[in-house]
Amino acid sequence: MKxxxxxxxxxxxxxxxxxxxxxxxxxxxxxxxxxxxPLTLEIQEGGPCENLDAxxxxxxxxxxxxxxxxxxxxxxxVLSAKGENNPLMAWNINxxxxxxxxxxxxxxxxxxxxxxxxxxxxxxTPLDNTPQDTIMRPTTIYGISKVAAELWGDYYYLKxxxxxxxxxxxxxxxxxxxxxxxxxxxxxxxxxxxxKNKRYxxxxxxxxxxxxxxxxxxxxxxxxxxxxxxNKLVHRNSFNVTAMSFEPEMIAAEIRxxxxxxxxxxxxxxxxxxxxxxxxxxxDQSAAQQEWGWKPEYDLSTMTVDMLNVLSKKLK
Numbered sequence: 001m002k003x004x005x006x007x008x009x010x011x012x013x014x015x016x017x018x019x020x021x022x023x024x025x026x027x028x029x030x031x032x033x034x035x036x037x038p039l040t041l042e043i044q045e046g047g048p049c050e051n052l053d054a055x056x057x058x059x060x061x062x063x064x065x066x067x068x069x070x071x072x073x074x075x076x077x078v079l080s081a082k083g084e085n086n087p088l089m090a091w092n093i094n095x096x097x098x099x100x101x102x103x104x105x106x107x108x109x110x111x112x113x114x115x116x117x118x119x120x121x122x123x124x125t126p127l128d129n130t131p132q133d134t135i136m137r138p139t140t141i142y143g144i145s146k147v148a149a150e151l152w153g154d155y156y157y158l159k160x161x162x163x164x165x166x167x168x169x170x171x172x173x174x175x176x177x178x179x180x181x182x183x184x185x186x187x188x189x190x191x192x193x194x195x196k197n198k199r200y201x202x203x204x205x206x207x208x209x210x211x212x213x214x215x216x217x218x219x220x221x222x223x224x225x226x227x228x229x230x231n232k233l234v235h236r237n238s239f240n241v242t243a244m245s246f247e248p249e250m251i252a253a254e255i256r257x258x259x260x261x262x263x264x265x266x267x268x269x270x271x272x273x274x275x276x277x278x279x280x281x282x283x284d285q286s287a288a289q290q291e292w293g294w295k296p297e298y299d300l301s302t303m304t305v306d307m308l309n310v311l312s313k314k315l316k
Contacts, residue, residue, distance in 0.1 A: 001071040001111065001226055004030045005064060007054045007097060008075030010037035012177045013115075013218060017073065018043050020219045031067050054097035057104070064104050071111045073222065074101045080119050080142040081272055082181030087141035094145035102156045102164065111163035113226055114153060116238055118170050118211055119183075120146040123278040130280035132240050132287040139278050153237035165225050166237045167288070170211030172218050173303065175310040183275045187212055187251060191307045194255045194262050195315050202248045203269035209281040211242040214298040214306070221294060228292035235287055243296035244303070245282035254304045 004021055008014045009032035019042055021030045027047040032039055035053050043049065050063050054076045063069070076097035083090030098114060105112045121130060122137040136147050146168075153164035171184025179185035186202050187210075193200040213221075221241050252264040288294035298306070 001025065002029060003067055003069050004071045004073060005033060005067065005069045006030065006073045006075065007033050007052070007101065008077070009043060009049075010034040010039050011075055012174055012180055013172065013215075014075045015040055015043065015177045016174065016215055017075070017219050017222065019046060021223070022047050024223065031063070031069065033063065054100060055093065057100040060100050061104050061107065064108060064110075069110065070108065071113070071226065072101045072105055074098060074112060074114045077145075078142065079180055079182040080117075080140050080275055081183055081185075083142040083145075084140060084271060084275075090141045091145055094142070095148065098149050098152060102152060102162060105162050105164075106156060106160045109161070111165070111226065112153070113222055114149055114164070114166045114237070115222075116146045116150050116166050116168040117142070118168060118279045118283065119143040119275075120150065120168060120238075121278070121280055125280065127281045130240065130283040132235060132238070132284060140275055143278075150238045157236060163230065164237055165233070167221055167225060167239045167241045168283070169218060169221075170213050170242045170283070172213055172215055173307065174215040175307050175314070176215070183272045183279070184210055184212065186248065190248075190251060190255070190264070191304075191311055192315070194259050195308065195311050198259060198261050199263045199265070200252075201265050201267050203267060203272050204248055204276050205266060205268050205273060206249045207247050208273070208276050209245050209247045210276060210279060211245050211281075211283055212300075213241070213243040213296065214303040217243050217296045217298055220297075221288075224294065225288075225292055232291050234291055239288040239291070239294070240283040240285045241288050241294055241296075242283050242285055243298055244300045246300050251300065251304070254300055255308070258304070258308050
């Protein structure tokens with residue numbers, strides 16, 4: 001990657017990915033694109049920015065030509081729980097932004113990174129040690145769009161030679177940006193509530209295991225995959241990646257090591273619980289390890305220390 005356009009730069013991943021990429025590739029080589037949600041001051045002042053609706057294919061092409069973009073990182077997505085409230089809107093946005101990005105990269109012979117998700121799996125997928133290649137019958141519009149995105153990426157690579165790559169992200173935990181309507185949001189919210197109120201009411205029941213990843217690992221996975229030797233890649237658009245798997249009681253116990261008085265109780269959200277129950281407990285990520293050397297740096301313990309340290313200062 002040389003000149004990179006990040007679509008969805010104001011979102012949970014984008015707001016941290018843009019500064020990360022600018023440190024690696026240079027400030028002027030990373031263009032932050034946003035639509036309605038404002039960019040952070042750091043991003044606005046740190047390099048080029050464009051107000052861009054990824055659904056506007058003409059404007060997207062103009063921005064790509066203007067900045068001589070060779071790689072798009074497409075983070076535009078309506079997430080799982082929010083998508084269930086308006087499935088047609090979620091499908092149109094998730095697919096429209098993807099197809100426009102693929103078409104533009106076909107024109108300029110560039111590369112594209114589009115993250116998939118554990119949401120691409122469904123209740124008929126093996127929940128434990130979920131294989132890289134397995135049955136995928138998701139029951140949410142978010143999951144359906146992610147499966148379609150994986151297939152579209154493969155199609156554009158095979159048909160047009162577009163260098164399309166992606167990972168299946170687990171739940172992502174950040175100390176910078178609040179989550180935006182996903183089923184795994186509790187794993188971020190719990191740290192804020194632990195510091196502010198010493199109590200958290202969880203919408204998922206005890207024993208609900210889900211794959212998770214700390215944001216620094218998520219950012220690194222994106223760059224490492226995009227810089228990987230294409231001759232060694234077999235799967236390209238659908239690498240299982242994870243760093244840890246835990247259920248609510250485990251994260252609560254880890255927090256109590258630092259905040260002994262912390263308490264957790266439960267008020268189950270049936271929609272989010274049904275979504276979580278259809279997702280893997282933990283994924284097999286051996287393909288990512290073998291094909292491009294993926295290895296996470298954070299586990300639940302080290303992530304909790306860092307989250308509490310950063311948020312304690314932030315929430316003063």
